[in-house]
Amino acid sequence: MELVQCLHMNKGEGETSYAKNSTVQREIILHETSIMKEAISDCMRNTSPKTMGIADLGCSSGPNSLMVISEIISTIYSTTNYYNNYSSVVPEEVVIGLNDLPCNDFNDLFMHLPEFYNKLEKYKGIINGLDGCFVSGVAGSFYGRLFPKKSLHFVHSSSSLHWLSRVPETEKLDEEDLNKGKIYISKTSPDCVVKAYLSQFHKDFLTFLGSRAVEIVSGGGMVLSFMGRITPDAAAEVGSHQWELLAQALVSMASEGLIEEEKIDSFNAPYYAPSVEEVRNVIEEEGSFIIKHLQPFEIGWDEGSSSSSSSSSSSSSTNITTRGQHVAYTIRAVVESMLESHFGTSLIMDDLFYRYAQLIDNYFFNTRPIYIIFLISLTRK
Template identity: 60%
Template sequence: MEIMQVLHMNKGEGETSYAKNSSVQRKIISVANSIIEEAVIDILCKNFPESMGIADLGCSSGPNTLIVISEIMYIVHATSRQMGHPLPEFRVCLNDLPSNDFNYIFESLPAFYQKLKDERGAGFEHCFISGVPGSFYGRLFPSRSLHFVHSSSSLHWLSQVPPELNSKAAIPLNKGKIYISKTSQFCVLDAYSSQFQKDFSLFLKSRSEEMVPGGRMVLSFMGRRSTDPTAAESCYQWELLAEALMSMAAEGLVEEEKIDSFNAPYYAPCPEELQYEVQKEGSFIIDRMEAFEIDWDGGASNENSFESLSRGQRVAKTIRAVVESMIECHFGRDIMDELFRRYSEIVEDHLSKNRTKYIDLVISFIKKGTN
């Protein structure tokens, strides 16, 4: 499975689209607001730029896409007025994999610019927004061109399924599972951990070359508080999806070998792993690290049609909008509706008996060095 080709949120504005089923990601964005504000103000107070380079990595599409960008611009607007500086020009780069629905973003830009004008008046004329397709596990931008880097709900996606899991062994290493599980062998845990280490180290190295000294970076992604990678808080949503698939295999609707050969390109790290990789790579200082609990369905929503669904249905729609492209590529389109119907029932039963939450890690970094 080539991740760059098949990993993308569901496109458009249909009932299963990411645009209509991203309340969890919107909640994650909101809990990081104060940390983002602190980081942006720090940039402006230390060395106010005339031209400010901003990148949002793994921007996806839908209504969440420009929320962070508008918030950053509002913070800069308020701070520049307090400091008596003219607004800098904004060079905003929105990055995701080439398969992302960039058209949705570009079509929403006129409304975005109008909203800035209506809410804040003049001063935002020099805002230049561009799309940058490509993997953030590698260079994307010119050297020392970025002052602030943001990424939300993206870095738990790996660049690839750990190669060790693609072996043609007679007995699959992760039989009956699609991610780390309580029953996973140690070699499966080690393969996932090693792939994350390689990817995150490359991510840090790439950003260190692209950011100005003293630049700031705020990352939010799924993680875990426990050092145990099999902890329910980091993997149970995948466990239940595997259960739904195995129930279909028991009825002959899916080949069990297909399930055995599918592994999610995902990893939810713990703070200790992150600190180790940051220290080892050496280009950044961790300024803040916070862990937030997030409801599986994102909590209360203002969307009446979404709110009228059961919790299990809301979770299933949210997960489907994110993982369907990968699942469909491997198992085919025909099983999608039945799979996520079963998944919603399994999740509903689980949530009726358990208090399970996502753990969202938010980390604020400072790029080492001085101008």
């Protein structure tokens, strides 16, 4: 399955949209603040650009993307003023590329640009030296070239690089019984499944870094955040259990004849949560970047929601009353397009994610579900 054909966050601003259900992703971005400021400070000292190229890769839609760009611009000019002893060049213009796959909801993103420009206009007195800010959409996969050579000074990507360019492919992985009843790496998955996933991640991340190495100027910076794991075990509960529970919900529907069991056996999520060592090895193998920061941190499955403090608390959505429902909405906003592409109209999404929410609520009773997020800062050599 090619991600470029079917992966997009749920569009619009409805109850199941990504715009309404991306609080976890927002919290991840907020965790980046200090590392982002440090990376931009280094970039300004290293490159002193008059026209600064910036890219947000995997920008999606909704409020998070332009929040990131606003923070980057604010940091650039506060950094320039603070470090004026090191650099006398203030960027006169910033050129921003918002990138995602062609099926992304760019219309929703662009509808928020007037508000973004109005805020910039109000801050003109604070952001001294900014003559122009030019924002454009760049449709395409970041597992390949997107921008001209040496045109970027700073690159950001959050909650995107755990998505692979495609489902891992081996002859054995195509056999329906090989990962029976599962949709990702699990404790019952044979070694060839794990190796196929690692191989695809290695290939994709190497391609990503090689593409950015061509596009980023020497001394430019890149801040990345994506899901990972802190154990060598690819089937570890932290990093894979959200998929395990979704598989259980699908299997329960199959047991009632609502979907075909064979459809579950033939679905494998194009996702991989790598280990710290796997990430570091690829960066060092590609060789174009200096690792300034590579650190994991924990974040709750329902981080940023009002329901995270109480299982009975209300959420911003009137339909969400439990922590499990909040997490189910968050996951649905991300994976529904892939599930529809594979299962077709026979899969009733409301039923699936109702079952999924119940399983997650039970999981919350027994543990504190967390994701491991890698926060990485790189400098182009």
